[in-house]
Amino acid sequence: MSSTPGTDTSSLLSRLRRTREAAATAGVDALFVTPGSDLRYLLGVGGSSFERLTCLVLPAEGSAAEPTLVVPALERPGYAHVPTDDLGVAVATWVDGENPFRLAFDTLGGTRPARVAVTDMMPALHVLGLRAEAPDTAQVLAGPVLRELRMRKDDAELAALRKAGEAIDRVHAAMGEWLRAGRTEAQVAADIAAAIVAEGHETADFVIVGSGPNGASPHHDVSDRVIERGDVVVVDIGGPVPEGYNSDSTRTYVLGEPRESDVPATYAVLQRAQQAAVDAVRPGVTASTVDETARRIIADAGFGEFFIHRTGHGIGLDVHEEPYILAGNELPLEPGMAFSVEPGIYLPGRWGARIEDIVVVTDDGVASLNNRPHDLVAL
Ligand code: ZN
Ligand code: ZN
């Protein structure tokens, strides 16, 4: 866990300071951050939320209160490597029978604050526990505050994303070893999952093998369908490297010659759309423009109604995070933003295709972290 990039003490100090400033700007009195990607970003410590409250209480800039990590005494050892003293973070432990929500609010001083922000993925039992303790305190999401920092990756974060991209590319490069006619999607997926780990991921977070008609369902998982010659197969795979940053890449394969005669021409439209969307990425271009670029090419070819999801999502400590690449998001792209470009065409009951790369906005354009060929790969 201590290998999370950018989590040397000076980087963490900077993240904590900028988060407190962003909280003040957003008009919230404090952030309540439970274990998960936000806490990993702020303190460099992994872990999950359980029924016992662990929570970093981060007062907004200008508050007299000290940042405080509220943690059950029995889980305190798991946070031993967090340099709390150097970070200016107090630690408040509690034991079963005490009210951790009261303890969390008390770290902010006597009166209950007007408005606090809670981690987007905070378990409901903690959200409601905090509410019961301070019924007049408004609760808002911390996501809009933290995304201002997390969207813009620093060099250490980009290095981890690049490592993840190279690892998943190696898995796609070897797909012919596992993806063969006569095997089930589940059998193929089990081999892919093992390869994802063997190539340097901590876990295989997701393995989508959508063969034939299953490829027309974008979030199809895997099934016991036996893959046949002539099938088009969508393979969307990824997971975190030990640093915590994720890979996510899709390629579409065909077993021999495609059975349906419309595959090559339709796939060519998708390939053109994906490339045009990647080429559109540079600082100042809006997220919606990238989406619109892919969508227009697919719609102009007559497949608009078969492209049924956004063009992409940000990626980092979470597989899906800001910035989302979709209509209506007028966020101008900035250097350091990392996201997927993954248009698809899904023909219900027949077949589907998707091409997905993770790209990073550079000072004057774009760099792709996935570099396998975009062609329909015949195996
Ligand atoms: Zn998805
Ligand atoms: Zn994906």
Ligand code: ZN
């Ligand atoms: Zn994706």
